[in-house]
Amino acid sequence: MQVNRERLAQFFTELCEIESPSRQEAGVSTYLQNHFTQLGADSISIDTSSSQTGSDTGNLLIRFAGDSQLGDALFFACHMDTVGPVEGVKVARSGDVFSSAGETTLGSDDKSGIASLLELITLLKENNVQHCPFELLFTTCEEIGLLGAKAFDTSVIEAKYGYALDSTKKDKVIIGAPAANRLEVIILGKAAHSGSAPEAGINALAVAAEAITRLTLGRIDELSTANFGLINGGTATNIIPEKVVLKGEVRSHSVELLDKHTATIKETFQDIAENWPSQNQGNGPSVIVDIEEEFPVMSLALSEPVLERINSTSAKLGKTVEFDIAGGGSDANIFCGNGLTTAILPTGMDKVHTTDEQIDLKDMVSLTELLFAMVT
Numbered sequence: 001m002q003v004n005r006e007r008l009a010q011f012f013t014e015l016c017e018i019e020s021p022s023r024q025e026a027g028v029s030t031y032l033q034n035h036f037t038q039l040g041a042d043s044i045s046i047d048t049s050s051s052q053t054g055s056d057t058g059n060l061l062i063r064f065a066g067d068s069q070l071g072d073a074l075f076f077a078c079h080m081d082t083v084g085p086v087e088g089v090k091v092a093r094s095g096d097v098f099s100s101a102g103e104t105t106l107g108s109d110d111k112s113g114i115a116s117l118l119e120l121i122t123l124l125k126e127n128n129v130q131h132c133p134f135e136l137l138f139t140t141c142e143e144i145g146l147l148g149a150k151a152f153d154t155s156v157i158e159a160k161y162g163y164a165l166d167s168t169k170k171d172k173v174i175i176g177a178p179a180a181n182r183l184e185v186i187i188l189g190k191a192a193h194s195g196s197a198p199e200a201g202i203n204a205l206a207v208a209a210e211a212i213t214r215l216t217l218g219r220i221d222e223l224s225t226a227n228f229g230l231i232n233g234g235t236a237t238n239i240i241p242e243k244v245v246l247k248g249e250v251r252s253h254s255v256e257l258l259d260k261h262t263a264t265i266k267e268t269f270q271d272i273a274e275n276w277p278s279q280n281q282g283n284g285p286s287v288i289v290d291i292e293e294e295f296p297v298m299s300l301a302l303s304e305p306v307l308e309r310i311n312s313t314s315a316k317l318g319k320t321v322e323f324d325i326a327g328g329g330s331d332a333n334i335f336c337g338n339g340l341t342t343a344i345l346p347t348g349m350d351k352v353h354t355t356d357e358q359i360d361l362k363d364m365v366s367l368t369e370l371l372f373a374m375v376t
């Protein structure tokens, strides 16, 4: 069975040229509903997650019944949104390489995965090829905090495991990704005129600086990282800043270490505030540390059926699979956290989240061949 390269290229180009920043995925969803209806999908449904995500549409779930004698049911997931800038996105093609024609991202993240799925189903249907049961899940708002996946009811998925087509790592299957906590630290000092009454003030910025200096940030250990990326506060150069807000994150492949490092950060801020020199005059700063789970850890054992399936399929194609871990979180973290075993497959997308983003058609062809082998 031959993948139709030019048809795949056309699906990809059409998808990329539908602008779909996060919360505006309805155009892509309509395109997919039209195509999959024509391809004879057994069911197409859109969930009610838009009320939670703020998107103009919900997550899109499409089922192809298939024959379970041809393999366990599977699901494939892609996100429909892309990072900006996307306004007026046009696709440029040079040989087999696609890039954006202007000052926008291309959108191969994640439309390369979606296009491969469209070509896969088209190929199956035009050749009347029997396949295992599978479900296609297209989420919204992945790029702004995995919001679509978080609002998705994973219990409606019939398959026991599946694959997110959403990685840049060539020829590597992602089997682990860190968990992350989001931190907001509010430091409250006391405002005073910096020229006439500096003694009366408590500089919240100085408290923040002391804490940041004492903390270990960046790579903390082999499994964990931490960062503060935003700071906000102060009102004028001649006023001692009363309030500073820091925003940051901790990530770890180990839940225990994530908890430990998060606690250390919280305690460090509290300790510095409690021992601030002006505390003896009953005039010290205070801190409020707000911790929110951003996404849970993803960690697949090599014996999981989801990995055995990709191993055996790849072997049939004469390829060996390498496994790797990712540094970022994605929809797969949420699915795994909700008990839906998900590995992540690469699509060939490269330099994503930049205007230099590009992809080679050959990689999308290989992905489609792999998916074809997996479902048949």
Ligand SMILES: [Zn+2]
Pocket (backbone or CB within 6 Å): 079, 109, 110, 142, 166
């Ligand atoms: Zn992505």
